[in-house]
Amino acid sequence: MTRPRAASERFVAQLPTRVRSRVQVIYSPILEIKPLPVQVNDTDVRGLIFTSANAVNAAASMGVDRALPAYCVGPATTGTAKGAGWQAQMVGQTAEELVAALLQARPDSPLLHLRGEHTRGSVAERLTESGLTVRELPVYQQRLLPLTSEAEAAAFEKAPVIAPIFSPRTARHFADIWHGTAPLMLAAISAATAEPLYSLGYERLKIAKEPTPKKMRKAIKKLVKHALRVEGDEATD
Known part of the structure; x- marks a missing residue:
């Protein structure tokens, strides 16, 4: 999960139980939100x-x-x-x-x-x-952040990595910092968000049908299903 931790936890909590039970969730915010020291004149x-x-x-x-x-x-x-x-x-x-x-x-x-x-x-x-x-x-x-050590380790494992990306800016940053060899599956919240991701060597890229958390959860559900099928095929080789 690449969003700030609180937003990522809310998103994961709303995934279907069946989906959550089949994945290992790694929290690796690549964006940090901090209030600016400004005064609002309203x-x-x-x-x-x-x-x-x-x-x-x-x-x-x-x-x-x-x-x-x-x-x-x-x-x-x-x-x-x-x-x-x-x-x-x-x-x-x-x-x-x-x-x-x-x-x-x-x-x-x-x-x-x-x-x-x-x-x-x-x-x-x-x-x-x-x-x-x-x-x-x-x-x-x-503020942009690097991947955590846990995410870096997962990037070089054999198991597929599913990365939901929620903005064009984080997409550009993710494209810059991802150097993994694991099968990469991406969910982008919009076509504009997907654009910077095309440079990556991904296995699958799904764009949410609408830029909403609900449609992103549907995209993740489909990617998890595909990842499990890929792992199952490898296990029977």
């Missing part, structure tokens, strides 16, 4: 935009006004925002869908997009260019 803001749960958590720790409406990407971010006390609504599965939905709805502005240092989609810029005033502020940083 005095004239009419709403918030969240494109990640990490931004929600950072905003909550900074005491950002919970009375503001929150426009979110995806069910995970929306659920995190609701759990933190915002009246959150999901306005798309992707940044593209969020931009289109907000341009159609035209909510009161200015809006404030709270995000990480590294982001895709140019949400604030595109919305502002289309007449909806949106400011943006990075509230957390994403």
Whole structure:
């Protein structure tokens, strides 16, 4: 699992029991999330935009006004925002869908997009260019990490390694740091995330049908089934 530890544990806990019982889970976060030492000025803001749960958590720790409406990407971010006390609504599965939905709805502005240092989609810029005033502020940083020693060891074993990848940036980093010889099976949350992975010598690459945890779990389930079949074939050779 390449996500930060808490997010990885939540993802694994939601896998079917049958899947969890058939794999050894190795936690090797290749991205570390840390809040930035910034202050959020929300005095004239009419709403918030969240494109990640990490931004929600950072905003909550900074005491950002919970009375503001929150426009979110995806069910995970929306659920995190609701759990933190915002009246959150999901306005798309992707940044593209969020931009289109907000341009159609035209909510009161200015809006404030709270995000990480590294982001895709140019949400604030595109919305502002289309007449909806949106400011943006990075509230957390994403520091890249190497594989753990346990993950490095697994990379050179004979057993297949299944790696779920959840963002284009972590995909690029994983492609840079993976040098293993184990059969590699990859699950990418989107086509953009899959793109950097094509340079790897993988055995199988599945792209989630939608960029959601639910569809990623389905992709993992299929990869586990394939890995078990591969191992079974080798055992009967």
